[in-house]
Amino acid sequence: MSNDATGRAVLVTGGSSGLGAAVVDGVAKAGGRPFVIDRQPPAAGVPWIRCDLADTRAAEAATVRLAEQSGGLDAVVTAAGTDVPGRLDEISGPRWEMVVAVDLLATAAVVRAALPYLRRSHGSVVTVASTLGLKAVSDATAYCAAKFGVVGFTRALAAETAGEVGVTLLIPGGMRTAFFDGRTEQYAPGPDAALNDPEHVAATVLFALDQPPGCAVRELVVCADQESSYP
Template sequence: MSFERVAVTGGASGLGAAVVRAVRKQGGTAVVLDRQRPSDEAGWVEVDLTDPAAAEPALAAAENEIGPLTGVVTAAGIDACGRIEDVQIDDWAKVISVNLIGTAAIAKAAVPRLERSGGRLVTVASTLGLRALSDATAYCASKFGVVGFTRALAVETAGRVGVTMLVPGGMQTSFFDGRPDQYKPGPDAMLNDPDKVAEVVVYALSQPRGVEIRELVVCPSIEPSWP
């Protein structure tokens, strides 16, 4: 099963950290690929995904840490909220660099490894990869890109590598910290527990070779950005 040895980008916090916990809970081994050291004892490879060339050596280091990878999850993500004229272009471009190009770079490095192991790649898109929202042009552009990229990759690797796209809604994570108040969820916002969402990721990773779960939407029952 593909949750046996899993590399998780953005695994030091948020959904990524929850995926690491879920993999370990099911008896697998996970390694964190992140700029920040994880707070627990999970294996860690320091990597900055604003540099696409860092993806290949990061996965090589992950395999040195835990052995041949059977699963890769691209949970790293950032945002730059605000109207287009108010967001610094460097900040806007960084969102694309981490969320979209970083996902593609990791996938490129992961595909030959996962083909050898019969493993699976899980990309993390967003409900805002399927629905537009004001003051979120960078995030929407990056996540719309992840949707298109993942769908194309699934066609390209069909029969060789399992590819699943997770489309999560709002979650109770630090993702919203540091934003202006108007871009934070309100006090009555219903947000999902990332540990529950991570269980869905492990379910996708657990599918046998030849069985495809192409896309999963997991959101609160009153998610404002879905459908």
């Protein structure tokens, strides 16, 4: 994002940690105005609303509140994500559905609520899928279902809003974030796992947001060069 980003309002879901926090930091350093929806507070001084994104109606309301507070929106980055790894018949229905709600349904809910503001500003959306939105693996039915859904949702959104809103699908590999905290050894990356720094991935988000009118970065795959889930 170049110096002409000064004053641009960018809403980031999941902006208190991981990739979302890195995007918030990058936007702020570029002179933009980040706003966050999350369950935990973001960096000091960043306007935010506490919200459990599994509650999609609350996510919509939070989006509208922040859009009105900021005087509109220039971009939305849906960086919030969660996972509960395990075999399908070993994960309760509510926990399985929570993953899909946060990773897929909240993505659609936030973008839906933001669209009127983004159309007015000819703004941009960056959705965050995963390499597991392209390659399915065992013990990740909820996460794969959600992230495959984000891929389809974003491609359809790009067709639907072409010429009105810039839409980019980000497909990151594993990153060095708290995403893997609390997992059993079976589902945690080993000490030698190939993981990317979230700051590197955030830089590609800012690149997508910085494209001039009429130019869209439609899809980005960003991962460590030894990422095991891509291609």
